[in-house]
Amino acid sequence: MRTPLLVVGDALLDHDAFGRVARLAPDAPVPVLSDQHRVTRPGGAALAARLAAADGREVTLVTALGDDESSAQVRRLLTGSVRVVALPLAGRLPAKTRFIADGRPLLRLDDGDGRAAAATEAAAEAVARASAVLVSDYGRGTADALRDALAEAAARVPVVWDPHVRGGPPVRGVRLATPSAAEAHALAPSRGPGPGHPDGSLRAVVRHATELVRAWGVTTVAVTLGERGALLSHGDAPLFVPAPWQAAGDPCGAGDRFAASAAGLLADEALPDDAVQGAVLAAARYVSEGGVHALGDLDRPRETGPGPVEDAAATVARVRAAGGTVVAAGGCFDLLHAGHVALLQAARRTGDCLVVCLNSDASVRRRKGTGRPLVPAADRERVLRALACVDAVAVFDEDTPERLLAELRPDIWAKGGDYGRTELPEAALLESWGGQVILLPYLDGRSTTALARSAAGGAPTGPGPAGPAAVRVAQMKG
Structure with missing residues (x-):
């Protein structure tokens, strides 16, 4: 029996509009997307929770939801797989729409500026009872609203924190923080050569990871490097975990897959090094198997052997x-x-x-x-x-x-x-x-x-x- 997981973070609603481009618009030199079909799926912390549930574990999501249609859609998409404990939402739930032609995004449209309005007793109680926690912070206030409860949880159970440049730092005592290379560059005390231009060298990633371990007071930082894998630091000699193969596909959601896998493995008492290796494999498999486009197939049995x-x-x-x-x-x-x-x-x-x-x-x-x-x-x-x-x-x-x-x-x-x-x-x-x-x-x-x-x-x-x-x-x- 796998250990239950609590996911705390900001839910989003994602839409993908697929089509083809065969011409430019007559009134402007922009591509015309035709023959569209649309897919709607949970995003942000809701996607992380859905992916964790697909691993065969009981998952509860603490997130801010309101009375708007996007919030209602997220609730429907999670019904039957994830238990939801809702915080009040100020504004409309953020939603994003990607317009994709021939597998390549052309444009993204963001809508909704809702934020978590306040903590609730039910949410704080869910954190207090949790056996393991994943904080999926998208900078919309859910993690900040429950910061004290999360600090208490980090002192007694494994907590994984997936940070965002618009969110607050992880609470002290977090077992594993999982910034991307760009986030590590933006959040590290000493930055690379100029704002907005992260140094992608492994040496710079090592420096940023080491600084963040000390600045945040966390046990381990694992910087995700996309198709290259991840770099793990406890504040001393780093461990580079390469991807087992070069996965071809849409990487959207791969960071959520990585964080959800790492949190689940830590919940099941894996060591951080082993959890990161397992998470790298899971993220590569996720992209190879279709990524978010295969979200409807999450309930099918997963392959356990490597190399899909x-x-x-x-x-x-x-x-x-x-x-x-x-x-x-x-x-x-x-x-x-x-x-x-x-x-x-x-x-x-x-x-x-x-x-x-x-x-x-x-x-x-x-x-x-x-x-x-x-x-x-x-x-x-x-x-x-x-x-x-x-x-x-x-x-x-x-x-x-x-x-x-x-x-x-x-x-x-x-x-x-x-x-x-x-x-x-x-x-x-x-x-x-x-x-x-x-x-x-x-x-x-x-x-x-x-x-x-x-x-x-x-x-x-x-x-x-x-x-x-x-x-x-x-x-x-x-």
Whole structure:
């Protein structure tokens, strides 16, 4: 059972208007967005609460809501997933609308200037009873109204504070503060080279994080760095936590995903370093899986293994849209060796991207027997992603990758030269969309079994005679 989480902060209402741009307006050189469809979702602290609830934990949101239509919409969007304790709202709930064409925002319209008017007894009691707290401060007064109660909570339970340049500093004793790089630059006692122009170097981020730990009196500061990951500081030697892969997609809400994940992990008694590593992974997965555009799918079971299939699908879609050739290769890659690397490098040279279809631990066990894999899927995937020739990795649980291949539909399926075409159960599937199988030479004398035997004290392994230099191509019909 996961520990319940209290989220305290400013709810917003977000709208996205999607469309296409094919012309400029006749009366001004501005793009015309046509064929629109609109999506409405919770924003700000309401999004953080919704994401925390999607992790399978009980979530209560303390936020300011009024009688306006935007407040009513937020209430409806959270019904059934998040319990709401409302503070009075002065004004209308802030709402923002993004106009998006071909996946790129064109314009944002902000409306509503409402702020939390006062604390309530029910809100203070919710903070006093909380087992863990996430403060999602968007500078609209909710955190300020409950500042004394939050200071008392920070002395007894984990509190994560996601700050805003328009909000107040975290209360002393906060377990983890999570500013972005721009927020850390703006809030640090010593700023970078000029206002509004943050120095994005890692050295500057380290300086700002260290200063904020001391200035705020918090245990840890984790500065989020977008697709690069996060930098964590306790006030001394920093820890850089890189993103496990470069996630392609809309980053809107990724900061909320990071903060909600970190708060949940700390609530479940993780150490700050482990919580930040888990939060970086969760944020990367969130962006790869569609970000806020997948908000309606939050109630579906989440994948627990690293490296989402959606990340591979996004890579394939991007390359295919540019007219490129998609190459896929598969295997267990247990104890990655020189033969594997040579095969993958050769496969990558046949096209414009390489997706590795990786057998899961259960799949390897069925194929190779008990005692295998020697290396778990999470580690095998991480090693593969570190290769320059690998663009994406997708893990599959079946004995063979037909289901995954049917989803990705690569133009080329590359296999080692010790296979014949008749041995490949995937061959007919590739043929159905006009793909082709390419057989590539292996480096002789390299194998995982031999490496394992050598490590256990058997005969050493080494290269055998060179394999054939030519690449054999089995051309598929279509």
